[in-house]
Amino acid sequence: MTYLPSADHDDLRSVVRELAEERIVPRAAEIDQRAEFPWDLKELLAGQDLLGTCFEERHGGTALDGVAQCIVVEEIARADATTSLIPIVQKLGSLPILLAGNDEQKDRYFPRLASGEWLIAFGLTEAAAGSDVSANRMRAKRDGDSYLLRGSKRFITHGSVANVLTVFALTDPDAGGRKGMSAFIVETDTPGFSSPRLEHKMGIRGSPTAELNFDDVRVPAANRLGDEGDGFKIAMATLDRSRLGIAAQAVGIAQGALDAAVAYAAERAQFGQRVVDFQGIQFMLADMASGTEAARQLTYAAAARVDANATDLPYWTSSAKLVAGDTAMRVTTDAVQVLGGYGYINEYPVERMMRDAKITQLYEGTQQIQRLVIARQVLQRAGVAKRASS
Ligand code: COS
Numbered sequence: 017m018t019y020l021p022s023a024d025h026d027d028l029r030s031v032v033r034e035l036a037e038e039r040i041v042p043r044a045a046e047i048d049q050r051a052e053f054p055w056d057l058k059e060l061l062a063g064q065d066l067l068g069t070c071f072e073e074r075h076g077g078t079a080l081d082g083v084a085q086c087i088v089v090e091e092i093a094r095a096d097a098t099t100s101l102i103p104i105v106q107k108l109g110s111l112p113i114l115l116a117g118n119d120e121q122k123d124r125y126f127p128r129l130a131s132g133e134w135l136i137a138f139g140l141t142e143a144a145a146g147s148d149v150s151a152n153r154m155r156a157k158r159d160g161d162s163y164l165l166r167g168s169k170r171f172i173t174h175g176s177v178a179n180v181l182t183v184f185a186l187t188d189p190d191a192g193g194r195k196g197m198s199a200f201i202v203e204t205d206t207p208g209f210s211s212p213r214l215e216h217k218m219g220i221r222g223s224p225t226a227e228l229n230f231d232d233v234r235v236p237a238a239n240r241l242g243d244e245g246d247g248f249k250i251a252m253a254t255l256d257r258s259r260l261g262i263a264a265q266a267v268g269i270a271q272g273a274l275d276a277a278v279a280y281a282a283e284r285a286q287f288g289q290r291v292v293d294f295q296g297i298q299f300m301l302a303d304m305a306s307g308t309e310a311a312r313q314l315t316y317a318a319a320a321r322v323d324a325n326a327t328d329l330p331y332w333t334s335s336a337k338l339v340a341g342d343t344a345m346r347v348t349t350d351a352v353q354v355l356g357g358y359g360y361i362n363e364y365p366v367e368r369m370m371r372d373a374k375i376t377q378l379y380e381g382t383q384q385i386q387r388l389v390i391a392r393q394v395l396q397r398a399g400v401a402k403r404a405s406s
Contacts, residue, residue, distance in 0.1 A: 021083055021316065028080075029087050035064060036095035044096035047222035048368050053177050054222055057099045061092075062132025070107045070114070075126035082319030086264035090312070093268025094275070097372035098222035100268060102135075104261040105174045108380075109136030111254040112182040112199050116242040121201060125180060137178035138258075139202070139228060140251050143170045147385050149184075149251055150193030154230065156185035156200060161237050163187070163200065165208075165230040173379070175226030176211040179204055183230075184251055187244045197247030201239040208233040219371035256330045257322050259337040259380050263315040266340035266376040270308040273344075273351035273369045277301065280355050280364065291354070300354060304347045311340035331393035338386040341376035348373040 039060055047054050061067050069085045071077025080088070085107070093100035110129055113121055128134040145151035154167030165185050169175065181202045188196030202209065208231040215225040241250060278301060281292035291297055318332035326332070348370040352359035359366045377383050395401040 032091035040095035051221040067106050067132035068130030071126050071130040076130040082323040083316045086319050089264040090268035093265040094272040098220050100265050101223045108258040109138045112250050116250045134179040137174040137181050139169045139181045139183035141171045152193045154185040156187050163235050165233040169228040172226050175228045176224045184247045194248045198244045199241040199247045199250045200235050206233050259333040262380045263336035263340040266344035267312045269373050270344040270347040273348040274304045277351040277354040307343045311343040330389050334386040334389040344373040
């Protein structure tokens with residue numbers, strides 16, 4: 017048994033890094049400034065088979081292992097966080113189908129998602145239901161062979177550009193969000209669906225974060241994932257795995273900021289020597305590098321647990337997301353510090369990276385939610401978890 021990533025992993029990293037350096041780095045500042053979804057880079061990634069990494073070969077995917085999927089996200093995020101959301105959300109939106117879909121549903125949607133012809137988004141969050149998923153109010157009312165979806169979603173990454181969504185809605189409002197929610201596949205050209213508004217964000221500005229409205233959107237019952245009432249558990253199982261993608265994104269952002277800081281400090285001279293030769297700066301770079309490496313290794317360890325479908329995988333993925341998100345925030349903030357005043361202006365990429373890093377502490381569960389998930393696992397392992405009251 018080897019603990020190191022394989023030669024294939026290293027080769028994959030080199031290939032994606034070269035692609036990202038050549039094609040994504042030159043676009044990153046413009047994507048941020050214009051806040052426009054990078055359709056050209058979506059095509060680039062699709063053409064390089066980088067949107068199908070989580071799908072089986074029979075569906076046109078490349079079925080990469082978890083560490084390899086992380087490497088792809090990491091290297092794209094090192095160049096541009098917005099662009100890394102394209103493979104991240106392609107997997108996030110597909111996970112409910114991967115976990116709870118039947119063969120017919122997988123055969124119907126995965127080939128177009130694996131090829132990148134279609135984009136998917138994950139419709140869980142509502143205006144009043146973020147951390148508290150059980151507070152969801154959107155309704156799915158059975159009507160013959162279909163359901164009528166009514167309500168709205170907010171903060172849905174790629175919601176306005178997706179061709180299809182996985183959406184969570186109450187089929188039994190009396191039972192509440194934990195027992196009465198179900199999951200559906202919804203095609204966005206269905207009458208009654210609209211995406212009326214985008215958020216203006218601090219970071220990941222090229223990635224549209226949309227409000228979605230469902231005005232009696234008719235969805236065939238064949239598009240329900242699992243049984244009625246399975247929605248909450250499908251959402252939780254999805255997040256348990258998708259948080260790994262955010263951890264990988266955070267590692268990539270941190271690495272990008274570290275590399276930019278080293279490059280700047282090697283060029284910049286003050287007091288008659290290169291800034292990089294000051295020990296005070298070297299110590300900062302050492303902390304940034306070791307922190308990034310620790311986050312990366314934890315992320316890969318979590319990826320291996322996800323591949324093995326380990327029972328304690330929420331402990332690993334929430335830990336990876338918590339550590340990597342906080343690391344990305346710290347490292348990007350330090351990178352701005354290393355660049356001094358130049359770090360604060362958009363002539364250099366680190367101010368964008370610092371703004372982009374912040375979201376990794378917020379989405380797919382705030383850092384407080386990660387701690388809650390981790391603590392529950394710690395108590396369970398110790399056999400001291402609170403028992404449900406009877
Ligand atoms: N996997 C499978 N089942 C799970 C689960 C998981 N990870 N977590 C909880 N469940 C089950 C529980 O076992 C329980 O089942 P039973 O009723 O059969 O016992 C049920 O789901 C309800 O669980 P719980 O009472 O723990 O739910 P809470 O409402 O307390 O919610 C948290 C738990 C806070 C962890 C959940 O709401 C959460 O993850 N919130 C963050 C959401 C988020 O990340 N949003 C980001 C936006 S999406 S990009």
